[in-house]
Amino acid sequence: MKREDFPILKNDLIYFDNGATTLKPQVVVDSMIDYYTNYTANAHRGDYDNSLKVDMKYEEVRTKVKNFIHAKSEREIIFTSGATDSLNRIVFGYMKTHLKQGDEVLITKAEHASNVLPWLELEKEIGIVVRYIPLENHLVTMENVEKSITEKVKVISLAHVTNVLGDIRPIAEIGKLCQEKNILLVVDGAQSVPHRKVDVEELEIDFLAFSAHKMLGPTGVGVLYGKENLLEEMKPLEFGGGMNASFASSGEVEYKSLPSRLEAGTPPIAEVIGMGAAIDYLEEIGMDQIHRYEIELKKYFLEKAKEVDKLVIYNPDIESGLIAFNIDGVFSQDTAVYLNHYHICVRAGNHCAKILKEDLFVKNTCRISFYFYNTKEEIDQLITVLKNAKDLFQIVLS
Amino acid sequence: MDPALKRQILLEHYQNPSHHGLVENRDYIKINTNNESCIDNLDIMYKIEDGKIADIRFDGEACAISTSATSIMIDTFLGKTLEEASEILENYENMLNEKEYDEKLLGDLKLYCDISKQPNRKKCAYLPFESFKKVLESQRRNG
Ligand SMILES: Cc1ncc(COP(=O)(O)O)c(C=O)c1O
Numbered sequence: 001m002k003r004e005d006f007p008i009l010k011n012d013l014i015y016f017d018n019g020a021t022t023l024k025p026q027v028v029v030d031s032m033i034d035y036y037t038n039y040t041a042n043a044h045r046g047d048y049d050n051s052l053k054v055d056m057k058y059e060e061v062r063t064k065v066k067n068f069i070h071a072k073s074e075r076e077i078i079f080t081s082g083a084t085d086s087l088n089r090i091v092f093g094y095m096k097t098h099l100k101q102g103d104e105v106l107i108t109k110a111e112h113a114s115n116v117l118p119w120l121e122l123e124k125e126i127g128i129v130v131r132y133i134p135l136e137n138h139l140v141t142m143e144n145v146e147k148s149i150t151e152k153v154k155v156i157s158l159a160h161v162t163n164v165l166g167d168i169r170p171i172a173e174i175g176k177l178c179q180e181k182n183i184l185l186v187v188d189g190a191q192s193v194p195h196r197k198v199d200v201e202e203l204e205i206d207f208l209a210f211s212a213h214k215m216l217g218p219t220g221v222g223v224l225y226g227k228e229n230l231l232e233e234m235k236p237l238e239f240g241g242g243m244n245a246s247f248a249s250s251g252e253v254e255y256k257s258l259p260s261r262l263e264a265g266t267p268p269i270a271e272v273i274g275m276g277a278a279i280d281y282l283e284e285i286g287m288d289q290i291h292r293y294e295i296e297l298k299k300y301f302l303e304k305a306k307e308v309d310k311l312v313i314y315n316p317d318i319e320s321g322l323i324a325f326n327i328d329g330v331f332s333q334d335t336a337v338y339l340n341h342y343h344i345c346v347r348a349g350n351h352c353a354k355i356l357k358e359d360l361f362v363k364n365t366c367r368i369s370f371y372f373y374n375t376k377e378e379i380d381q382l383i384t385v386l387k388n389a390k391d392l393f394q395i396v397l398s
Numbered sequence: 399m400d401p402a403l404k405r406q407i408l409l410e411h412y413q414n415p416s417h418h419g420l421v422e423n424r425d426y427i428k429i430n431t432n433n434e435s436c437i438d439n440l441d442i443m444y445k446i447e448d449g450k451i452a453d454i455r456f457d458g459e460a461c462a463i464s465t466s467a468t469s470i471m472i473d474t475f476l477g478k479t480l481e482e483a484s485e486i487l488e489n490y491e492n493m494l495n496e497k498e499y500d501e502k503l504l505g506d507l508k509l510y511c512d513i514s515k516q517p518n519r520k521k522c523a524y525l526p527f528e529s530f531k532k533v534l535e536s537q538r539r540n541g
Binding site: 334397 | 401404405408409412437438439459460461462463465466519522
């Protein structure tokens with residue numbers, strides 16, 4: 001399935017760390033090279049052909065993103081440096097001026113650091129209260145969401161899909177509840193937008209954050225989606241060129257309207273163009289197709305994994321392309337080092353969700369995260385290597 | 399050394415490490431070694447008496463290299479003065495950084511002489527020594 005579009009796969013490599021970042025198809029790389037070799041110019045500046053072309057290409061991507069997540073208007077799409085940047089802007093550009101001491105924000109212990117630390121920082125700065133929705137078997141249930149809501153809850157901020165277990169949160173139901181209760185819903189889409197259809201309107205999401213590099217695109221660029229009325233009130237965290245309409249020595253400043261107001265400075269033009277090419281590529285395959293295929297890969301893995309002794313799988317029932325496992329009695333990092341010997345890339349660790357270990361009882365796991373270019377043959381190879389794990393320490397300690 | 403024998407010794411230290419298990423005792427200095435990779439997580443506690451390393455204990459979750467290195471470090475350090483131990487530390491650092499070092503001082507720690515070829519594992523082999531450095535600092539501060 002399209003493997004030939006990914007030059008890196010010509011090497012002897014099995015890449016199962018797509019939760020960290022994905023491989024890039026040649027068309028994405030080419031689109032950036034094209035900008036750098038054939039029409040380099042700044043955006044929003046020029047009166048000459050190349051500059052106009054850049055403007056057009058850059059703004060075209062905004063439209064692609066808008067359609068991709070089904071936003072209402074281009075003004076709701078802000079280019080950022082990635083999910084982390086987007087989440088920080090939500091917290092410090094919007095929440096900081098709209099929440100007050102004692103207001104509560106609900107998150108969970110399975111969130112990525114990027115959806116925890118900004119909130120904890122804001123807690124210190126202005127005295128909001130960060131509370132954790134209790135997890136039921138590591139999962140978010142509607143019952144626990146409802147139970148956690150008090151008069152003081154103003155925001156719920158959750159990953160749509162977690163990077164630790166790959167579980168999918170009932171965002172549509174939570175979105176509905178948030179509407180009823182006048183609570184803002186912030187969704188960290190870093191692990192969902194690349195793998196399934198995410199429709200901000202259907203899910204009633206107020207703010208959404210995601211990164212291009214986890215969905216075939218380049219590093220250094222991502223998206224902040226916000227409902228227009230919310231973004232209108234968002235304070236820029238950066239001030240400078242490109243976002244002001246006029247200013248005078250008297251101190252009078254007028255800022256541009258959305259989205260430019262929130263994109264100060266020269267943007268990552270090549271990266272935005274690369275992200276556009278990535279979205280085109282994904283849409284051509286189809287997000288539903290990608291989602292279905294990843295689930296199929298996981299089922300296949302689970303079936304095959306029965307042949308392997310001592311394999312502990314922590315999330316067999318979760319329908320996504322992510323598998324958290326350990327070889328019983330082997331530290332996760334040693335397993336990853338062993339697999340690396342066979343050019344199989346998996347991630348060991350606590351996956352930046354450090355407080356989850358308080359609940360999960362296992363501190364570290366190995367994580368396999370599939371993408372559509374992975375194959376059943378690759379899984380077969382992984383299974384063979386896992387079956388031979390009696391050699392593990394021979395390899396790890398040499 | 400024969401690679402198979404070397405692996406055997408390391409594996410033995412990993413599976414049956416020396417001085418495993420912490421004690422409740424205020425005479426010990428306890429240090430946690432969450433290394434940069436944020437995976438290995440060991441508590442190592444040191445009892446220093448009259449400038450000598452009287453006891454070291456450890457517990458926690460870590461990879462085979464970090465755990466075996468901790469066990470071997472403990473065997474090497476026990477009974478040594480802080481000066482002797484810091485000389486060992488210095489030579490061990492030199493070995494990991496591919497500089498000149500005195501083999502004779504290192505004992506089984508020499509088993510990690512090839513680890514510099516695997517930069518990602520070097521940190522693991524160094525992990526227990528990070529904690530010992532903190533002990534040295536705290537001793538210096540307390541005069
Ligand atoms: C769930 C989740 N949120 C946020 C992030 C942060 O993304 P980035 O590092 O691209 O800003 C990640 C990346 O690992 C993630 O998995």
